Amino acid sequence: MAVQDIRRVDLPPLPHWETTPEDLKAAIREIKPALRARIAASGRSVEEVFAVLEARIADTVAEIEAAKARGEEIWPVLDYADIESGTVPAEQLEKLRRRGCLVVRGHFPHEQARAWDASIVDYVERNHFFENYRGPGDDFFGSVGSKPEIYPIYWSTAQMEARQSERMAEVQSFLNSLWRYESDGVQWFDPNRDSLYPDRIRRRPPGTNSGGLGTHLDPGTLDLWMTEAYQKAFRHLFDGTIESYDPYDAAHRTAGPTYPGSTMCSAFRTFQGWTALSDMEHDQGVLHTVPIPEAMGYLMLRPLLSDVAEDDMCGVTTNQVFPASEKWHSLLLRAVSGIPDVRAGDSVWWHCDMIHSVAPVQDQKGWGNVMYIPAAPWCPRNEEYAASVRAAFADGSSPSDFPAEHYERDWDGRFRSDQLNDIGRRGLGLG
Numbered sequence: 001m002a003v004q005d006i007r008r009v010d011l012p013p014l015p016h017w018e019t020t021p022e023d024l025k026a027a028i029r030e031i032k033p034a035l036r037a038r039i040a041a042s043g044r045s046v047e048e049v050f051a052v053l054e055a056r057i058a059d060t061v062a063e064i065e066a067a068k069a070r071g072e073e074i075w076p077v078l079d080y081a082d083i084e085s086g087t088v089p090a091e092q093l094e095k096l097r098r099r100g101c102l103v104v105r106g107h108f109p110h111e112q113a114r115a116w117d118a119s120i121v122d123y124v125e126r127n128h129f130f131e132n133y134r135g136p137g138d139d140f141f142g143s144v145g146s147k148p149e150i151y152p153i154y155w156s157t158a159q160m161e162a163r164q165s166e167r168m169a170e171v172q173s174f175l176n177s178l179w180r181y182e183s184d185g186v187q188w189f190d191p192n193r194d195s196l197y198p199d200r201i202r203r204r205p206p207g208t209n210s211g212g213l214g215t216h217l218d219p220g221t222l223d224l225w226m227t228e229a230y231q232k233a234f235r236h237l238f239d240g241t242i243e244s245y246d247p248y249d250a251a252h253r254t255a256g257p258t259y260p261g262s263t264m265c266s267a268f269r270t271f272q273g274w275t276a277l278s279d280m281e282h283d284q285g286v287l288h289t290v291p292i293p294e295a296m297g298y299l300m301l302r303p304l305l306s307d308v309a310e311d312d313m314c315g316v317t318t319n320q321v322f323p324a325s326e327k328w329h330s331l332l333l334r335a336v337s338g339i340p341d342v343r344a345g346d347s348v349w350w351h352c353d354m355i356h357s358v359a360p361v362q363d364q365k366g367w368g369n370v371m372y373i374p375a376a377p378w379c380p381r382n383e384e385y386a387a388s389v390r391a392a393f394a395d396g397s398s399p400s401d402f403p404a405e406h407y408e409r410d411w412d413g414r415f416r417s418d419q420l421n422d423i424g425r426r427g428l429g430l431g
């Protein structure tokens with residue numbers, strides 16, 4: 001038995017809640033001292049461990065600020081052709097790993113993406129979506145006005161063609177392979193099989209005024225500290241071995257429960273992503289990230305410091321997105337970086353734990369249209385969710401992670417099961 005394993009046996013236990021605790025504040029008051037005690041068993045205090053990570057992140061923030069000052073592009077950009085042929089240069093791969101986000105140029109031919117966009121318009125108009133639209137089904141993405149920006153549409157031909165395309169599978173495998181998906185004799189996910197996580201589309205018209213979306217992250221809320229699986233996934237943050245924390249380690253991330261909530265994602269995603277269906281300029285209300293994957297460690301440890309109230313996790317609570325705020329995370333927010341100009345057919349990706357936001361825009365120039373398609377590799381968690389996806393696909397329902405709006409059930413032109421190819425069937429767990 002290795003020295004590290006012997007020490008692990010002596011770690012103070014952590015309480016855990018496999019479903020949402022009834023008394024959230026009481027649970028927070030219980031978990032915080034338990035986490036601090038476990039970290040302290042390493043011989044270093046929370047403050048000391050946090051300082052190690054903070055120093056490392058501060059260096060990265062300074063590097064990003066310097067690169068911005070030199071006018072350099074912060075987001076890595078790769079050509080699809082290089083991903084497909086396996087000829088991405090090593091230094092570009094290294095930059096991708098470090099930044100945790102990516103623009104894929106020419107992921108789909110420009111004309112293909114424009115045709116998909118037009119076919120979505122045809123699909124929703126033919127089925128009288130705007131006449132029947134009942135307003136936002138959730139409050140987080142809710143927008144003012146009669147026409148939505150986010151269309152709760154999941155089963156158009158365009159979306160399904162993209163989800164089951166070879167080109168999408170190629171990029172998803174490439175991104176999945178940045179992760180460590182085998183350890184301790186377990187294959188945590190299959191990097192070469194995606195689960196076709198169905199999400200919505202956004203069509204934001206020219207002239208839009210939008211307040212954007214504040215900095216937040218999506219992998220979970222209090223469950224990130226409180227379930228046994230996440231406690232194992234973030235073990236290096238919680239046992240004082242911060243130097244071993246690897247944001248690309250999938251161990252224990254792909255099977256555990258998540259607390260339900262209006263913004264939850266049941267699936268495990270290595271990267272979130274969208275495919276552009278219109279050209280978008282970088283200053284027209286586009287996506288930004290804090291391009292530092294290890295920032296997750298900062299977010300997880302920050303609430304344990306003594307200046308945060310004992311029943312507060314820096315504002316994180318269930319049923320709301322995990323906020324990243326000036327009050328608690330100002331160092332991280334200095335690194336917020338937007339995507340470059342993109343063209344229809346390019347795709348945009350960011351590590352699932354990454355802080356992101358959508359910038360506000362006034363009188364937007366051009367359209368801002370995207371299909372949300374992440375990389376959600378086949379794993380126990382995604383296999384379980386795939387059962388409900390299959391049912392939703394069969395009758396055109398909204399998938400169970402989303403509000404039960406079900407617009408497409410009797411729509412003409414919905415993607416049919418006989419249009420599935422091998423990738424589509426495998427993704428839905430049908431073959």
Ligand SMILES: [Fe+2]
Pocket residue numbers: 216217218356
């Ligand atoms: Fe988000």
